[in-house]
Amino acid sequence: AASTALPKMMDKGGQRRGGLNWWVAFGVFLILICVKEGSAQIKYTIAEELEHGAFVGNIAEDLGLDVAKLSARRFRIVSGAKKQYLEVNLENGILFVNEKIDREELCEQSPSCFLHLQVVIENPLELYRVEVEILDVNDNSPSFPWSEFNLDITESAAPGSRFPLESAQDQDVGTNSLRSYQLSANEHFIPNIQTRNDGSKFAELVLDNPLDREQQKRHQMVLTAFDGGAPERTGTALITITVLDANDNVPVFDRSVYRTSLVENAPRGTLVVKLNATDLDEGANGEVTYAFSGHAPLKVRELFTVDPYMGEIRVKGVVDYEKASVYELYVQAKDRGPSAVAVHSKVLVDILDVNDNAPEVILTSVSTPVQEDAPPGTVIAVISIPSNVPFQLHSSFKNYYTLVTSEFLDREAVSEYNITLTARDLGSPSLSTRKTILVKVSDINDNPPRFSQPSYTVYVTENNAPGASICSVSAFDPDSNQNAYLSFSIVEGQIQGMPVSTYVSINSDNGNIYALRSFDYEQLRNFQILVQAQDAGFPPLASNVTVNVFVLDQNDNEGVCATMLSQTPDMCQCNIDRFP
Numbered sequence: 371a372a373s374t375a376l377p378k379m380m381d382k383g384g385q386r387r388g389g390l391n392w393w394v395a396f397g398v399f400l401i402l403i404c405v406k407e408g409s410a411q412i413k414y415t416i417a418e419e420l421e422h423g424a425f426v427g428n429i430a431e432d433l434g435l436d437v438a439k440l441s442a443r444r445f446r447i448v449s450g451a452k453k454q455y456l457e458v459n460l461e462n463g464i465l466f467v468n469e470k471i472d473r474e475e476l477c478e479q480s481p482s483c484f485l486h487l488q489v490v491i492e493n494p495l496e497l498y499r500v501e502v503e504i505l506d507v508n509d510n511s512p513s514f515p516w517s518e519f520n521l522d523i524t525e526s527a528a529p530g531s532r533f534p535l536e537s538a539q540d541q542d543v544g545t546n547s548l549r550s551y552q553l554s555a556n557e558h559f560i561p562n563i564q565t566r567n568d569g570s571k572f573a574e575l576v577l578d579n580p581l582d583r584e585q586q587k588r589h590q591m592v593l594t595a596f597d598g599g600a601p602e603r604t605g606t607a608l609i610t611i612t613v614l615d616a617n618d619n620v621p622v623f624d625r626s627v628y629r630t631s632l633v634e635n636a637p638r639g640t641l642v643v644k645l646n647a648t649d650l651d652e653g654a655n656g657e658v659t660y661a662f663s664g665h666a667p668l669k670v671r672e673l674f675t676v677d678p679y680m681g682e683i684r685v686k687g688v689v690d691y692e693k694a695s696v697y698e699l700y701v702q703a704k705d706r707g708p709s710a711v712a713v714h715s716k717v718l719v720d721i722l723d724v725n726d727n728a729p730e731v732i733l734t735s736v737s738t739p740v741q742e743d744a745p746p747g748t749v750i751a752v753i754s755i756p757s758n759v760p761f762q763l764h765s766s767f768k769n770y771y772t773l774v775t776s777e778f779l780d781r782e783a784v785s786e787y788n789i790t791l792t793a794r795d796l797g798s799p800s801l802s803t804r805k806t807i808l809v810k811v812s813d814i815n816d817n818p819p820r821f822s823q824p825s826y827t828v829y830v831t832e833n834n835a836p837g838a839s840i841c842s843v844s845a846f847d848p849d850s851n852q853n854a855y856l857s858f859s860i861v862e863g864q865i866q867g868m869p870v871s872t873y874v875s876i877n878s879d880n881g882n883i884y885a886l887r888s889f890d891y892e893q894l895r896n897f898q899i900l901v902q903a904q905d906a907g908f909p910p911l912a913s914n915v916t917v918n919v920f921v922l923d924q925n926d927n928e929g930v931c932a933t934m935l936s937q938t939p940d941m942c943q944c945n946i947d948r949f950p
């Protein structure tokens with residue numbers, strides 16, 4: 371502010387007195403509006419806040435008064451103001467500041483401010499009016515009613531939302547009054563300056579970028595009010611914005627899939643897994659509850675429970691590995707805020723087998739009896755072990771085993787076998803099952819009949835009775851049933867030009883041989899017949915045996931027969947070894 375105020379005087383003709391540069395430099399004006407006899411008006415302009423003694427104007431000179439006579443003429447100034455702001459030095463007629471003038475105190479917010487003085491001088495009485503304009507000096511800073519503003523803004527506020535702030539005040543007027551606002555750099559708000567009808571300005575915050583409580587829940591910035599003075603003065607207020615939560619986050623599971631294992635038959639209440647979903651929101655918006663998803667099957671709900679608050683999944687029913695080795699539990703988490711949305715996850719529960727089942731042997735097919743001539747490798751049985759028992763046995767086919775012959779069998783040696791199968795698992799303790807298969811060996815016609823002797827010798831006394839039995843042959847076949855059913859016959863041939871069938875016959879069932887004629891020692895002393903034994907197998911097998919028949923002379927050879935063959939005089943008994 372200017373420290374002195376110098377008058378500029380202008381007459382009616384508008385001629386200026388005094389150097390132009392001089393008064394421009396000090397910027398103080400005095401306008402002599404009217405100089406009349408006894409009535410003239412002088413105007414001075416000074417800045418407010420001048421110190422005591424500051425020069426206002428040479429009032430005596432400006433009024434054209436003789437300085438030497440001021441006291442004698444009782445020169446004085448009268449003002450309507452409460453305070454004696456201005457005073458005149460009667461020695462030199464200079465008007466000076468008596469008491470510091472605060473324009474704002476004197477005129478408040480009026481755009482212009484004047485001190486009106488009456489100059490009174492007697493002998494003769496003259497009256498002058500003096501107007502002193504008090505110019506504003508930028509002595510006041512803008513100020514806010516509060517040093518800090520606290521705003522609560524929900525994070526869901528849309529960009530463009532406005533938040534008016536109370537305006538700053540500046541006591542000064544004109545250019546020294548409040549002119550603009552500035553907001554410190556920040557990411558979310560821009561200032562918008564509004565002007566009211568009365569010309570006063572206020573700032574509002576305009577949301578530019580959306581807020582996110584989860585990212586930052588408190589923002590601070592400084593609002594600065596500027597006036598238009600030179601130099602300008604400022605006032606600041608701290609703005610603290612608390613971001614209120616909106617339910618804008620869904621819970622997030624800490625794993626997309628939970629994988630865990632559980633031993634079968636785990637007791638009721640056993641903890642399977644603890645779900646953990648976190649929601650970044652606060653309050654009810656962040657409180658997570660857990661449940662099975664809508665499409666979790668009834669079976670799962672019967673076996674497991676979910677604690678809605680703790681997220682713990684526990685066993686509720688009997689978990690049997692043999693029924694399912696893995697369970698898929700679809701679960702969800704939801705917060706308790708408004709318009710909450712459920713998020714989903716999955717729990718894979720591997721059921722661990724406990725060795726509670728002994729292996730079971732299933733005979734899928736058994737081909738018994740087995741023919742004794744079956745080649746080695748013939749399949750006797752297909753054995754399977756249930757697939758839900760964890761065996762580590764190997765075969766060409768999972769859990770399927772075949773029982774095969776390893777060499778030729780001989781029914782005549784061993785007709786049946788008891789084969790015991792043992793299936794043992796690798797559990798702890800190991801459990802096993804035994805199963806006995808009776809394998810019967812069936813007969814094939816692999817044995818020809820065997821005569822009880824390699825050959826037979828028969829002595830027949832001549833003149834025997836035709837039709838009498840002369841001998842009996844026997845044979846044995848180790849095969850069974852029809853393979854061992856024998857029939858005897860006499861192989862066709864000739865004796866002395868006659869068919870053998872005219873000499874002897876044989877009972878095909880029991881091998882008794884009959885003489886069909888009476889033999890004559892003088893004509894036929896011996897002959898041979900070939901007897902065949904044949905079984906009923908398919909194809910049949912047969913064996914031959916030779917029966918030597920000697921005809922004995924009735925008169926002179928009696929003693930021979932008696933000596934050789936027991937005591938029968940008319941017929942020699944065949945030496946038959948019946949088996950067994």
Ligand SMILES: *[C@@H]1O[C@H](CO)[C@@H](O)[C@H](O)[C@H]1NC(C)=O
Binds near residue numbers: 624646647648
């Ligand atoms: C839940 O998950 C969050 C985030 O992964 C983790 O900070 C917190 O410790 C977990 N709580 C429990 C009980 O495991």
Ligand SMILES: *[C@@H]1O[C@H](CO)[C@@H](O)[C@H](O)[C@H]1NC(C)=O
Binds near residue numbers: 786787788808
């Ligand atoms: C096979 O076992 C059965 C039943 O135990 C028994 O009757 C039979 O005599 C046994 N056979 C052999 C050849 O061991």
Ligand SMILES: *[C@@H]1O[C@H](CO)[C@@H](O)[C@H](O)[C@H]1NC(C)=O
Binds near residue numbers: 900902913
């Ligand atoms: C038995 O003898 C007849 C006649 O000599 C002959 O054809 C047949 O092959 C013989 N059979 C056996 C098994 O030796």
